[in-house]
Every structure is written in C-alpha cells, then in structure tokens.
Amino acid sequence: MDFLRPASWEEALAAKAEHPTAVPIAGGTDVMVEINFDHRRPEYLLDLNRIELLRAWEVGEETVRLGASVSYTQIMENLRAELPGLALASHTVASPQIRNRGGVGGNLGTASPAGDAHPALLAAGAEVEVESVRGSRLIPIDAFYTGVKRNAMAPDELIKTVHIKKADGPQQYSKVGTRNAMVIAVCAFGLALHPETRTVRTGIGSAAPTPVRAKAAEEFLNAALDEGGFWESGRIITPSIAKQFAELASASCNPIDDVRGTAKYRRHAVGIMARRTLGWTWEQYRGTGRSLEGAA
Amino acid sequence: MATTGTPTNITQGSKTKGGIGESTLRPDGTLKVTGEFAYSSDMWHEDMLWGQTLRSTVAHAEIRSIDISEAVAMPGVYAVLTYDDLPTEVKNYGLEIQDTPVLAHGKVRHHGEPVALVAADHPETARRAAAKIKIEYVELPVITDEASATAPDAILVHEGRDDHHIGHVPHPNIVHRQPIVRGNADEAAKRADVIVKGEYTFGMQDQAFLGPESGLAVPSEDGGVELYVATQWLHSDLKQIAPVLGLPEEKVRMTLSGVGGAFGGREDISMQIHACLLALRTGKPVKIVYNRFESFFGHVHRHPAKLYYEHGATKDGKLTHMKCKIVLDGGAYASASPAVVGNASSLSVGPYVIDDVDIEAIALYTNNPPCGAMRGFGAVQACFAYEAQMDKLAAKLGIDPVEFRQLNAMEQGTIMPTGQPVDSPAPVAELLRRIKARPLPPEQQWATAGEQADVRALPGGLSNTTHGEGVVRGVGYAVGIKNVGFSEGFDDYSTAKVRMEVVGGEPVATVHTAMAEVGQGGVTVHAQIARTELGVTQVTIHPADTQVGSAGSTSASRQTYVTGGAVKNTCEHVREAVLEIGRRKFGSYHPAWATAELLLEGGKVVTDGGEVLADLVDVLEDEAVELELEWRHRPTEAFDLRTGQGNGHVQYSFAAHRAVVEVDTELGLVKVVELAVAQDVGKALNPLSVVGQIQGGTTQGLGVAVMEEIIVDPKTAKVRNPSFTDYLIPTILDTPTIPVDVLELADEHAPYGLRGIGEAPTLSSTPAVLAAIRNATGLELNRTPVRPEHLTGTESS
C-alpha cells in the first residue's frame, strides 16, 4: 500500500490520473473501517486532508458551494438556514466524533444507499462537481447514483464541490434506526418545499439499491397542491392528499430484507416519514413561511 | 528487557476510615482516568510478535486439507500452527466438558472456529499470512434448532460423546437435561379457574464488553510461559491451558491484566492457549488482540431460548400450577451449558409460590455459535417468559399485575420447586410495593413550552422521526430471582493471602487474591474489608495472579460474597495472630489483653469498650504477619437428575423493575423514559458501587429488550452481524434515568449479611420494558428483542 499526500488540488488530480485505483480518504470514516476490518487493501490511499479548498464553502445567490470535505458538524453549525434538510441529515450521522470528520464528499464517493446525506441532496436539488486532469463537470444529483455503491464518476475523477440549491422553503429529514443515536439508517426520507417553483422534492435512503426520489409521489403532490390552490391559500393539506402522497412514497421503494430491517418495514416506515415530514414542512410554510430551520 | 505496562500494585491511602458500608472510591480510579491502567490489550514487550487466528468461514464442514506453505514462506512470519502442531495428547479444553478443540481437527462445528495460528512481526503481516492459508472444506448440513438437532437421523454435532451427561440425555445432540417435578401439576391444574399458555423466544445476546480479548504470552527461561491476560478466573484458565502446552501448572505463570468488562464472556478460554503455543514455538513474546469482528467469534454468548409455559390460577388470584419446557441453544460446544440448564430449570418458577410444577430444561448441541455464561445465566431467559405469563394471568383475572405478583410472592420460608427452603429474607412483595409507589415521571417531557419538540427525548432520538406523532406511553413491571454463587454441589471456595506489617512507620495491610477485577469493584471492597477487620488505613491490593490460591470466578454474583468472605476470614486470622503478638509483648501491662474482646481500629488495639491498649506499630515493630487461607460458603447439593430435588443453591438475589416507555406506535420505535429498580442487597459494602452495578445490569437488560441480538442465518448458521454497526448496544441517549431503591435485609448466612448483586438487575429489566411496550401497544410480543417490525406488523413475509 502507498500513501499519497498531495499538497494541492492539482497534485491530487495528477495523482488520481496516475493511479486511478487510488482510494481517496478524507474523514476516513468509511475507508478506515474497511481497512481495519481487512475488507479492503487498496494499492494507494490518496489523502485529501491537506487540500484546503475541499474544506471551504461559499454561499452564493442560488446555491451553496459546499467543499467535499466540509464536516457534518460544520454544516450543522453554519449552514442551517441555507441547507436545513442537509443540516438535519448531518445531525443524524453517526456520532459527534464522526460528524467532526466525515463530509458529504465521502457519502457521495461511497454512494451507499444508506448514506445519510443523499435524501437531503435529492430533495434540495444539487449538482456534484467532479474534476480530473481532463477537466471538470457537473453531475446532476439525479444522475449521480448508478447502482449499489456505484456512482457516475470516472476512475480518474475526484469530488470537488457539491452545488446545493439554497432552501427557498422549509425542508425536513427523518431517518429510522433501531437506536436513538449513532445508527445506520434502516431507511430515511428527505423532503423539501420549493415555494418559488411551487414544487416538492423528496429523497429516499436505504430503501432501494440507490438513493432515489419518490417521483410519483412528488408529481401527485405537485398537481394536488396546484389544483387545490394550497400554495396561495396556505390551507392545511387534506388528510387524503397526505395519505396518498405517503402511499406513493412507499411505493417508490424497492427495498430488501437485511439484518437492519425487513423490506416490508422499510416500505411502511418511508410512508410514515413522508406523511410526517410533509406535515412538518407544510406547517412551517403555513406559519411564518420564513422559518426554514429544522426542528432538530 | 522489560515488560512494560504490567499491572502495578494499587495502593489506596485514605485519611477516612474507609471501611465497609462507606462509598470509598476505586483504588484503580486514578490509573483508569489517566490512561495508565494496563489493560490486556495494552501489554507490550520489546521484540514481541503479533498472533493472528484464522477462523472457519463456514459453520459445519469437514476439513479436507490445510495448506500453510505460502503463509510460512512470507517474510516476517515466525510460525504457522495447525492442529498437527499441538504438542501433547491434550487437544481440547472446556469449562466442564473438554469438547472444544484448541485448533479444529478434521471438522469445524461453527462459523468462526479457530483453524490455524500465525505469529508475525506486524499485525498486518500476520493477517496477510493468515489469508494465504488454504483450507479445503466439504460443507455438511447444519443443525440449528431443536427439531433438526433431535430428528431421528440428525447428524451428531459430537460423535462418540463420553461425558458425564450422555447417560441421562434423550439424544446425543442434547448437552444436558434437568427436569424438576414437585407436587402434581396435572392434578392441580383442575383447581385453576384460568389457564394461560405461552411460547416465548429469547434472542442471542452478546456480552459486548468493550475491551476485546487480548493478552501477551512471554516464554520463560525455564521452558515455561508467563501469560498476561484478561479473564474472569485465572485458575480455571490455568487448568485448561497447562495440559495442552504439556507444562506443569507452576510453569504457566498467569497474571491478570486490566479487564475491559466481562459479563460472563471471559469465563471460557479465548486467545490464552493460542498465544502460549505461539510464544513457546517461536521463543518470543506474542501478543494477540482481537478486533471487534473477531471478538464476536472469540467468546460464547447468552443462550438464545425457546420457552413453553403453562400457568394456572384461581379466580382470587392464587397460582395453582406451572408447567414449562425451556430449550436453550448451546451451539457447537458445551461451555457452561449444563450449569445454565440447572439455573434455568431451578429458577423457572420465578420468585413465586407454586407447589405443583412440572419443569424441563435442556441445552442443545447445534452448529450455531457456542453459548455459555452471561450475566443472569439461564435465569434471564426464564424471567422474560414467566413475567409475561404473570401479566397475561393478571389481565385474564382482572387483577392489577403488581397486586397479582404480590399475592403469589415468595418469602422467607417458601419452598423452592427443588424442595429447598428459602432461608433468608425474600422481600419480593416489598420490592414491588416500592417501585409501584414511586411517582411516575412527567408526561411528554419532550414538549417544552413555546419551543419545538426536543427530539432527543422522543422515540427515534436524533433521527428526527417524530415530534410527538404516534407516541403512546406504557408502564410495565417485573421481578426476578437469581441464585448467588456456584450451585449444584460445586466446591465453591476462594483464597485470600493477607499480610500485615509496618511500612514507613504506619501499619499496612496487603491483600493478595486471584480475584479477577473486571470492573465490578472487588478491589475497592477488599480494601474496605481489610480496613474494617484490621484497623488500618493503608491497604495495598496485590495484582491478581496464580501465585496465590484460586479465587473462583468473577461471575454468578459471587465475588463479594466468596472472595470478600475469604478476605474477611483471612483478616480475622491475621488479626488474631497480631493480637497474639500483642498479648506476648504487652499482655502483662493491662488485664484487658486477656479478658476483653479486642479489636483493631484506627491503627490501634482497642477493647470493645473503646480503651486503647497499644499502637499496631508497637505491636508489630519489624514483624510481618502473613496468612493464606481458603474459605468456602456452605455446601450445596446436586439436583436429582429425575426429580430435580436438592438443596442446590446457597443464596438468592431479588430485584424488581418498573419501566416507563414511550412508543412511536406507527414507526415501532421505543424510548425508555425511566427504568426504576428496587433491589435487596443484604448489606451494601460500598453503596456507590452497588448502585453502579444495579444501573449497569439494568441497562444490559434494556439492551436485549429493544435492540441487542446476534442474528444467525438459519440456513447457513453463519453470524450476520458481527460488528458494533449492526449489533447495537444502548447509547447514553437510549438509556433512561435509572432511580435505584436499595434494601438491606441481612442474610445471616453470608459475610456481613451481604447478598450478591450483579445479576439480579439484568433479569427483570427486560420483561419490565416488554410489559411497558405491551401496555402501550396492546400487542402480545412473545419475543425479545422487540424490533420495529414486530410493533408494526411488518415482519418479513
């Protein structure tokens, strides 16, 4: 095993180009577990800790440009207003120690369906900026996840920045685990209201081979809210609409039975979380309409 | 050449009296908070090698061949050992039945069984070498439950059994069977107005001690070996290690290193023999440290169980009879299964008066992971089932569940189903009264005025699953009975060596036992006993090793009773010897030396009237008094193999719990809000430690109620979740407030009247939480742990 320690982003790209099998390591919270447990012996480890730009973020007009290594703790502490869904998701990640090290880049690189950030990114709307010596490109989040622990990146590419749409309305995030802290998702659900476009976006974690959006549920809800004039009136969403939204969200899942939970439970729980997060965000929208922060 | 990090003498000086009954602080506390306390995994020796164990990847298979050639050839590898390298005819070990191979011979019987060993200069070298060993398996069908184990054509997990249980078991795949018959259950059933039958399942729990199995073996110049290890019973290990190495016991010098928790999981041998074999083969010190993954295969677990119960009661709430069958899955090797069977059967009635019983407990041999000792030891599984039965009976009779239990509660004088009278306080009804009388915690503590819900106080916690939606509160009660000490005629004794001398102008006592301090605070209590008995403030606790006689195991809630008793006993004899010196030197100066009862207090010899006769410093001068004595509790008897009759237990321990839970009934997530305990401890030698034990035991019971389970694939008998990512134990956010109510009703048979306390709180905690969840949800819930799918009707179809 070789340990590559690039001092700059350019050096990192060059190293990745030269050794496409190199495994990038930033927070180490995935990679080191695999090494400690002898599940993985990469030829090269590519340490990204010395690259400052990966730890920076920038709040723009439309988006937040989030460096791949910005820690979950920093997201919780600094970006709660701009990225409330992701801040809530960050709060559910493992433990304080892990949140101090891990970042969204790692979640995206690993592309595990159980990664906590994915549903929040899907719901908010995001693009992943990846780069190689060949140049950089933006991958829409909807096209990023390609299979179980697989993503749309080329072997010589590294994740640089995630461009996440700034919240224009309330966002929520829920995750089911069988412990009250420090738990991997049995399943998770993210929901964002986008009053500017009068749309709702969602994200589901750990209930399909990849993180997915509940598209049928979104389409139904967008139409129902539109037809009922809910965005203008701010009326309470009728229980039948919420129920159907939940059922459609549930139906978007394609889960499996594993040691963490049954497929049946995952479908069930996603429906409950869909209904609840819709209720919470809509209450926030009806209320101040401006309180964008999450509850947790 | 120095061994660093070896255990140091622990000296606790104290200006206060610091005797029994006070909450003196741990003598090892400072070392533990500074990081200096030397745990077994901290052992280091210059020039040491790292040992690695290669374990089976399948549960049941013949081994066709093992090819170690590539591993041996690797640079940095010093030894590769398989069964063929074992030096003597003794190839197996075991607590009671020597059925466990040191290294697999021709066959593996469970997933993760040790097959080969490697010693190398770096752990990674050792891992890579182990990965290069080629083993050819031919898989065999797996035995995984009672039906497959006892089928007429079942493959025998162990061919040619010749142990002392084979004569009375109905099938060779049953390790041990213990029936208990008293009165006539069928006849008594006719008097019952209601009968309740239940079938219960208890999942496989792991001890999950935080310090993984580890140790260091250092070859000695005389051909022997020094072993620094974390264990519960040095001398039991020694008896199993020495024959395999072909060494006399005195050439295997064992020293207890710091133990990172045990809970039963260190009663059996893990890496001890392996490290010694590698050290003797290479002539170099060898360290073995399991990681968490390997630890799940490195020790036995709590027996999963199926329990079939029938109870009857009259309409005025009196139990008429009980019938039960308890099937414990012992896995591939016997470990402590026979004793667990004895406990499960003899305590299957619970702390209740039932004259007519028909009981059967068995442990199976299967290809599942071996199971053995864990805190509560057979009594835990039974308590889960009989307490569920009590609630069902109370509901059927329309009687309050606590009142129903009190109506049938045992008391001093009650005859156990084994025919043994309970001859010390058994305040079962009082413990229940106390937990019930406690005010309930406020409702909806998550809802703070004017703010959003605090999810940390809600089911789901930080995962933000509910802000109060679907949340229903439930309250449940349970009580249990656990035996203390080794039962069934076992010669349960301990040894204490105590030395008294003047050091630096002050009388000092040194207490030397082989007691394994695993965190319980035995070292604290030994110092307290020595102060009380010898009137000194300075007590040195010598490291535990095999240079002193056996202390027995740190298990069965027995150490304060038995080794505490041994320390007390030796101190009393040392005191007599010191007084004899005093009489010799000063007897002529004061008549009280001959006539009064004399005590040692505050460094002086005093009369029972308080008159000071002499300073200990003057009595002892440069003389040292040292004695090593064995001490045993009163004998017990074996249970009759057909009727289960016999005075099998020496003492019982009782605790009762009230659980308050809030359940998100839609998502099936549980938040335990409060878990109140009342326990009789006889006499609290160290109240702070007593409370700590009770809270810790309670939390382990909570864990197996709602999250902890080793999941074994029924088709392959392979463990599916050997990690802390998927075997979950409670975090601080899962653990509620645990108020503790301590009763001290002395047991006149025990030292200071004390009662063993470690296990009882683990029993009733689980059924109390289950009862509370049933109360919140109305569901029947006949298995533990309860998972979200059980609460939402979404089990896999």
Add this chain to the structure above:
Amino acid sequence: MRVNFTVNGRKQEADDVWEGESLLYVLRERMGLPGSKNACEQGECGSCTVRLDGVPVCSCLVAAGQVEGREVVTVEGLADYAKHREDAHPGGGCASGACGTSIDAAQRWQAKPVDGQTGEAGALSPIQQAFIDAGAVQCGFCTPGLLVAADELLERNASPSDQDIREALSGNLCRCTGYEKILDAVRLAAARQEEAV
C-alpha cells in the same frame, strides 16, 4: 513511511509506519500511549477519542499519514491540557478552536509525565476527578474516550443540560455503568467549574 506530529505538546516521529495503520495504532503501539482504547476500530464506540487539532475524533478512523504536522491530545495529556486552558482562560467557557489549539498556545504547553508506578499524575483535570468521585468508572475501558469527549463538551458549553450531555456523549459506548454515573460526573464537573468562577 515516516510520520511527524505533535502529541500532548511534544513533537513525535514514527518510522516504518504501515500505510494502513491508524492514528490509534501509532499512539498505542509506537508512541507508548495506550490510554486511547481499541474497542471497536469502526468508529462506533468512541473509546479511542482524541483531539485532532482541537476537534474530538475517533483515532481508529484517522489514517496515520493524515496526522502529519498536526496536533493530537490524548487522555494522557488531558490533565495538562485542561490546566493550560484554565490558565489561559480562567473559568473556562471559551469556544472550541479558540482555546488550547492555537499554535502559540500549543508551543508553550507540554504534558507532564505521569508516574507509572503510583499512577499519580501531576494533578487530575476537573473532569477526571469528577469521574472518580461520581463512580463513573467501572471497568474503565470507555473512560479515556469519554473523558476527552466530556472535557470538550464542557469547554464549549459550561453548563450543559442533561440532554446536551447525552447528545455530546452519544458516540461513546459504555457497557458497565448504565451511564447514570457518567451523567453525574459531567454534572459534577460543570458545577465545580461554575463554583470556581
């Protein structure tokens, strides 16, 4: 490979480090600092918690090569770290990052050795003393990690609520105590800290 970093205020150099080694392994097996514990090596138990440039992390998940040039505080250096903080910011309560982590401060500060024979450290930090006094230590394997995490909590939040304590310590598993005495210890340390102001 070779790794240079600062541990408890002292410059350290580790040679022949295997690239897959964790910071935890280097501390325990190469630096003679076994206080940080190896209980799970998967970031689930917090027993190996150290501060890396002031931030609490699981040292089992930090690759050794990643600590090049950085500063680590382990339980062995906790008492002196707390002492320095008390000297620099009497009464505590400074924000993390602003305290004890500046290059300046770190350069002035050095851990004093602990006497391995008697276990007598120069002095214990308030949180260490509180753990002993409250009975929060049983087997003690989780203790070093909990101490580092709890000390950092009290550094940024001088009077935490019970729920704050639970949240801050939710990454540290304890199997012996049921956590009640650990809560007591943190409350005790916070109360003593307030009294001292």
